[in-house]
Amino acid sequence: MLSVWTLLAAAICAVPVSAISQRDLIHGRQLLLDLPERTASLDFTSADERDKFTIWEHRGLSLSKPSKGQVNNASNGWSFIIRHVTFDDEGTYTLRNHFGATISSYTVKVNTNREIIERVAGEKLSIPLLGLRQSDATLRFYGNYSSVILVENGVPVGKEKPDYINRLKVTSEMIQILNVNVSDLGRYQLTDNKGRTVSNYTMLLVDQHPHNPGVGFLALMLLGIPCGICFCCRKRICNRCRTNKSQTVESNNLNTVPVSIPCSNTVIDPVGPIGPGGPGQGFQPAYVPQNPVYPPDFGVPPAQNYTPGIYSAPPGPEAAGFKMNEPSPNAPLLTPQPESH
Structure with missing residues (x-):
């Protein structure tokens, strides 16, 4: 039975490894330590181990005044605060319960x-x-x-x-x-x-400090101009500009409708070589009129470059290669003259 109580006391007095923590603070920063409800005292040991004393302890229903820092009441216990740490605050802070066992321990390091x-x-x-x-x-x-x-x-x-x-x-x-x-x-x-x-x-x-994006917003607030209203007005103006621009584009499109120009239904076929079909037989499908200014594109078949008209009139005398004032090639060279009486 005695061995059981000994083991229990050793377990209570042991400091769990997870409860030991390191606090690195810059000189002048705040130190805050949570004190659970079971905390009976807070002990301090300086970094050089020359000073060892109790900072604060809980005596029944009253709280003693801490020798350094402040102890404030919290919802789940108390908290120990040092507003501005100095090199004299470097050391180990140990929390103990009513049996003197260590609850947790903090090592504080102060840096330049x-x-x-x-x-x-x-x-x-x-x-x-x-x-x-x-x-x-x-x-x-x-x-x-x-x-x-x-x-x-x-x-x-x-x-x-x-x-x-x-x-x-x-x-x-x-x-x-x-x-x-x-x-x-x-x-x-x-x-x-x-x-x-x-x-x-x-x-x-430096010549000037970096620009702060919040300065413009702060200036608007100081001038009493609500930024939300400015944004809405700007958005409304932009929408109105977009609407006017779209209407202008539509009106321009309506005014630029191409006008169709009527063309003649009479299509004069160019004169081609007189082949077996004769001059009155029209075009041959494989023949494409040549333009001396723009040579033909040999990469595309000729039949694809020419689109025949819907209606083609039969070639007249001029298209067939005859002129009105010239005699037919089949007419005799000498024409009998009428006898004069």
């Missing part, structure tokens, strides 16, 4: 914030402290193979320099450099009171 900032000449550069106290902030500028201390322990010492007169401003939340120019190009390093790098900002000068 690194960003590239683009500014137009004349604008201001803002460097947030990211949860760092003003008295612990030190800002250095690196550019043109030189370095300058602008802020030391929260004091703007760089304002005494000719390039930074009336251009440095320090508050509890940020450090600002006003009216930036070409001489401000470079890297800005923010450190805490222990020399740890909180942020590294690299400033670049």
Whole structure:
């Protein structure tokens, strides 16, 4: 029986592998940990293991004030929040139940914030402290193979320099450099009171900032012009233009109907060689009139290029090769003359 209780206690005190998690956060970001209802305490161990203490514990119906961060009530328990994490918040956070057994454990790692900032000449550069106290902030500028201390322990010492007169401003939340120019190009390093790098900002000068597609919509809203109405009006105008255009095209099509020109029913057959059929027998089916200007297309059979008329009149004397004033070839050469009385 004793062995059973021993195994049960060991199972309760064991920390499941799935409950251990790693949290990587940038300096100044928020840390949020869920505390289930069975959580009795929250313990903290620093990254260097020098500091070990209980942040919060649940005592009956009352809640103790946490030594760091905040504990808020939630629907399924509580939650532990640190608004802006710093390097002092690195370490292990352990949740324990009323028996002292570990419910879950979180290892928090805080990283340096690194960003590239683009500014137009004349604008201001803002460097947030990211949860760092003003008295612990030190800002250095690196550019043109030189370095300058602008802020030391929260004091703007760089304002005494000719390039930074009336251009440095320090508050509890940020450090600002006003009216930036070409001489401000470079890297800005923010450190805490222990020399740890909180942020590294690299400033670049640009001609203008990238266009924001939402600016046009915002401008319309500021002017009080409903975008939906503008779209409907534009759509109605476009439909009207399309209708007018289609009507114009139809009217043009109606005005351009080809007019048929009546042609003569008399078709004069060209004179062909006198063959066995004689001049009065009409055309031969295999014969195609030749045009000296446009030579025939030898790739297509002649019978396909000619379409006979619906009605062809018999060739007259002119078509048969005779003229009205010329005698027939069968007439005698000498015609008897009437005797004169």
